[in-house]
Amino acid sequence: MANKDFTVAIVGGGMCGLVCAYALAKAGISVQVFEAAPEFGEVGAGVGLGPNAVRALDRLGVLSAVLARSEHSSPVLRPFLFVSGYDAQEVIYDYSVGDDDRGLPIHRAAFLDAIIGISDMKIAHLNKRCIAVQHTHVSATASDFGSTLFFSDGTSHRAHLVIGADGIKSTIRKYVVDPLAGDAEHNTNRNNKTNLAFSGSSAYRGLLPNSTVVAAGVKIDLTVQPVCFCGIDRHIITFPIQAGRIINVVAFSTITRDDSATGALDELPHPWVQPVAKQELIETFETRGWGADSDAIKLLNCMENPSRWSIHAVEPPLLSYVDAERGIALIGDAVSAWNAATSRTGVGQGFEDVVVLTELLTHPETNLSNLEHILNAYDSARRPRGNMVLEASARMGRITTRYGKSGYSNEEMRTKLAGIWSPVWHHDLNEDINKAMESLREKCVFKQAESS
């Protein structure tokens, strides 16, 4: 039996949506998850989970299930090697890691299988693309407070709280950006603001058997740790999955913008993922001085049938992660999508969102009448952290794409890269949660803590 007087609908069954559904259901909250696709499955390749992502998964109680589907019995130390894209023999910087810096590389599909394996999938509904949300009562105390979700198959569903976990192209985000968009008396399509902008980066992704990479003459060993090949406006990130049998490759091309450039780049027309000729991929790097004999170009030559992903970002950043009054919260890429700069901050932010939101929602004193305050507390606890991580990612992007004769020297790279991930990896989520609890106590939403 549900142990709360409110119901939750999660839109989007990606990595964040499914983990969130698992955590809420485990705590006895009535939750349903609606996924647009005909089946749960992640498009794409591997995902490198950073130490903060791993800690969040542990806190959510899913880490052992995820590990069981990975190639590792425990999180792994993965020092990150920065090398020259022009000449792969040249190591620029070896980002050493300590015992607290354990991450996990995993295939995306394996991750989802892990969560599905421990979840009661009766709460999950496929082929449910949410196309609109309507709020009929805007009052936290009214018993009929809540939102109706409308799906493209003509069905609908009503819940007190809607969690938008629907990724970068989020439908739910527009109802947070423009709260009136979903009010019954307004046209539900009145706001077409997407808060989406092209990040300036395109990614070419691939999963390559290491045997193919070695046969192609790539000398650097890509099976032991993540490697970042650096250049000017180009960089490639690799990391091993499946015990090094497979190398996950993401090659980035970034359009040149100087630091003084302001203003977002317009959202690109769809589709954002397009097949391209291998020649385009190779020329994209060779025209920037990456030699045909370099490890990097040999690696790219192994990518058969490459496709180009136009990376978008939530821009301008959201002024709030919630519409508390109407019972909507955003998590994961819906709120602040991954920045193309580094493969280690992305989904970790979403898992941190899930930790903070679910710990607040499952708190014994949380109920329908104080949901509005709970959502505001989630927003004020999470937004500063999210913005800090976005800035750190952007800074990392500026460094890894400025290496070369007209950019940074090895020495400058070393100075700039030293410790750059520390604030992202070593954040204590208790700080966010304590901050949220404190503000709820100050507002007398929660009782004062017993003094010992």
Ligand SMILES: Cc1cc2nc3c(=O)[nH]c(=O)nc-3n(C[C@H](O)[C@H](O)[C@H](O)COP(=O)(O)OP(=O)(O)OC[C@H]3O[C@@H](n4cnc5c(N)ncnc54)[C@H](O)[C@@H]3O)c2cc1C
């Ligand atoms: C090239 C690339 C490489 C990356 N590599 C890494 C990495 O190595 N490490 C890392 O941490 N992060 C990485 N990321 C980022 C990471 O993939 C995202 O942060 C993560 O997928 C976000 O998860 P999510 O659940 O919020 O959104 P998504 O994974 O996008 O899931 C959203 C889900 O919502 C569904 N949906 C969308 N709209 C609707 C709707 N209207 N109704 C119902 N359902 C809907 C979608 O079908 C999807 O299943 C990478 C991203 C890219 C593009």
